[in-house]
Amino acid sequence: MKYIKWAFWLLALACVALAGYNLNSCRQYLAKKPVDMELGFENDIGQTPAVLQSIERLGQWEFLSIDDEVMVDTTDSHLLSPDDHLVRIYHGTLRLGIDFSLCDRGWATANGDTVSLQLPPIQLLDRNFIDEARTRSFYEYGTWDAQAKEDLYRRARTMMIQRAMTTQNIKQAEENARHQVEALFRSLGYKKVRITIERSSLRP
Amino acid sequence: MKRFIYFIIVIGLLWIGYLYVSRQGLVSGFIGGEPEAVGNSGGEGTAAAAGNAKDGSGADNLLLISRIARQSRLYTAEYRIHKIVTHEDLLKLKGQIFGIDFEHRFNIGDRRIAIPIEVTLKAYVDFSTFSARNVEQRGSFIHITLPDPKIALTASKVDHQGIRQFTSLWRSAYTDEEMSEFTRQGVESVLAEVPDMRLLHTARDCAAQTLIPLLTSLGYQEDHIIITFREGVGTESIEGLEKIKEIRHEVH
Structure with a gap:
C-alpha cells in the first residue's frame, strides 16, 4: 500500500x-x-524589359545647368458639385550650351600659335528636359484624363524655359563657354585663342 | 406644402455652403500661401524665384526654386530607352501556417495598369578637369587622354495617352500619385539595367568621333590623332540612379 x-x-x-x-x-x-497571415495588395511593378530604341551621336557642350521645379495646377469647375483639382510638381534640368552640329565649315582655324573660333549661339540643348520620374502629384480631386496631364506637362515646360532662358543666364553661359573653350585650346598648345560666339536670338 | 418649401430652401442653403467651403479648401489655400522651397543646396549659384502666375485657363502656378551651376560637359551620345511599366493590383493572401509558406491570389476586385515611359540618357565627358596634362604632342602626332565618360539621365517622359488601366467594379481607378510612384520605379529599373546595355563603349566611340573632326580642322592628320580614356572606364557611372535613390530616401 x-x-x-x-x-x-x-x-x-x-x-x-x-x-x-x-x-x-x-x-x-x-x-x-505558427499562423502568420497577411492580406493586402502589392505595390511593386512587374518585370518588363527595357528596350534601347535609338542611339544618336551628339556634339553638345554644356556650360550652364539649371535645376528647376515648378508647381502647376488645373481646375475643372462644376455647377452642382465641388470643383476638380489637380496639382503636380515637375522637376527638370535645363542645359545651356553649344551644339557643334550647328558650326559652319571652317569654324576653327589655326595659324601658328593662334587659333580663331567661330561658335554658334548659346541655346537650350534639350527640348525635353523634364524628369517625370521625379514628378510629384501634390493634390488630386476628381477624374483627370491624359490630355489634362499632357497640358500640365507642356505648361510646366514652358514655365521652366521662360525662367531659365534669361539674359543673365545666357550671359553667364557665354562667359563660361569662353573660359572653358580657351582652357581646352591652351591645353592643346595654342598661346592665343580668339573666340567669337554668335549672339543668341533670345538675347535682347 | 409650406414645410416642404422651407425644407427645400434649407437643403439649398446647405448645398451652397458645402460648395463654398469645398472651393475654399486645401488647394486654393495653399496657392495663396507662402511658396515651398524645395531642393535648395549650395551650388555655384543659387537663384530662388517664387511668385504667382495665372494663365488664360484661370489655373494658378507656383514657381519653386532653381539651382544654377556652371558645367563643362561634352555630350557625345544620346540613348532613348522605352519601357512599359506594369502593375497588377491583385488581392493577395500570404503567410505561414505551422512552418509552411503559402501564397494565394484572389482574382476578385483586381485592377491592372500599363504605363509606357521613355527615358533619355546622355553620355558625357567632363572637361572641367581637362588640362595640358591630358595632351601629349610628338611631332605631328597628338595623343589626348580623356576623362572617364559618364551617363546622365536627362529626361523621362510618360506617354499619358498610351496608359491603359483595367479596374473591376468595386475598385477605384489608379490615382495620379500611384502612377507617379510606378513611373519612378520604372525609371529606377531602367537605370539598374544600364550597366548591362554597355552604353559606355558607344559613348567612347562617339566622343572620339566628335573630337577628331575638330582636330583635323586644326591641321592634324586623322591617322595622327590618338584618343584614349582613363583606366576604370568600364565601371559605369549613372548620375540619375543616385538621384533616384536620393528621392526614394526622401520619400520614405
Missing part, C-alpha cells in the same frame, strides 16, 4: 513535469507565430 502511495506521488510529479514542459514548448511555439 505504501508503494502504491509513492507510485501515485511519482506519477503526479511526472504529470506536473510533463505539463510544465508542454507549457514551455507551447509558449515557444506560440512565440514563433
Whole structure:
C-alpha cells in the first residue's frame, strides 16, 4: 500500500513535469507565430524589359545647368458639385550650351600659335528636359484624363524655359563657354585663342 | 406644402455652403500661401524665384526654386530607352501556417495598369578637369587622354495617352500619385539595367568621333590623332540612379 502511495506521488510529479514542459514548448511555439497571415495588395511593378530604341551621336557642350521645379495646377469647375483639382510638381534640368552640329565649315582655324573660333549661339540643348520620374502629384480631386496631364506637362515646360532662358543666364553661359573653350585650346598648345560666339536670338 | 418649401430652401442653403467651403479648401489655400522651397543646396549659384502666375485657363502656378551651376560637359551620345511599366493590383493572401509558406491570389476586385515611359540618357565627358596634362604632342602626332565618360539621365517622359488601366467594379481607378510612384520605379529599373546595355563603349566611340573632326580642322592628320580614356572606364557611372535613390530616401 505504501508503494502504491509513492507510485501515485511519482506519477503526479511526472504529470506536473510533463505539463510544465508542454507549457514551455507551447509558449515557444506560440512565440514563433505558427499562423502568420497577411492580406493586402502589392505595390511593386512587374518585370518588363527595357528596350534601347535609338542611339544618336551628339556634339553638345554644356556650360550652364539649371535645376528647376515648378508647381502647376488645373481646375475643372462644376455647377452642382465641388470643383476638380489637380496639382503636380515637375522637376527638370535645363542645359545651356553649344551644339557643334550647328558650326559652319571652317569654324576653327589655326595659324601658328593662334587659333580663331567661330561658335554658334548659346541655346537650350534639350527640348525635353523634364524628369517625370521625379514628378510629384501634390493634390488630386476628381477624374483627370491624359490630355489634362499632357497640358500640365507642356505648361510646366514652358514655365521652366521662360525662367531659365534669361539674359543673365545666357550671359553667364557665354562667359563660361569662353573660359572653358580657351582652357581646352591652351591645353592643346595654342598661346592665343580668339573666340567669337554668335549672339543668341533670345538675347535682347 | 409650406414645410416642404422651407425644407427645400434649407437643403439649398446647405448645398451652397458645402460648395463654398469645398472651393475654399486645401488647394486654393495653399496657392495663396507662402511658396515651398524645395531642393535648395549650395551650388555655384543659387537663384530662388517664387511668385504667382495665372494663365488664360484661370489655373494658378507656383514657381519653386532653381539651382544654377556652371558645367563643362561634352555630350557625345544620346540613348532613348522605352519601357512599359506594369502593375497588377491583385488581392493577395500570404503567410505561414505551422512552418509552411503559402501564397494565394484572389482574382476578385483586381485592377491592372500599363504605363509606357521613355527615358533619355546622355553620355558625357567632363572637361572641367581637362588640362595640358591630358595632351601629349610628338611631332605631328597628338595623343589626348580623356576623362572617364559618364551617363546622365536627362529626361523621362510618360506617354499619358498610351496608359491603359483595367479596374473591376468595386475598385477605384489608379490615382495620379500611384502612377507617379510606378513611373519612378520604372525609371529606377531602367537605370539598374544600364550597366548591362554597355552604353559606355558607344559613348567612347562617339566622343572620339566628335573630337577628331575638330582636330583635323586644326591641321592634324586623322591617322595622327590618338584618343584614349582613363583606366576604370568600364565601371559605369549613372548620375540619375543616385538621384533616384536620393528621392526614394526622401520619400520614405
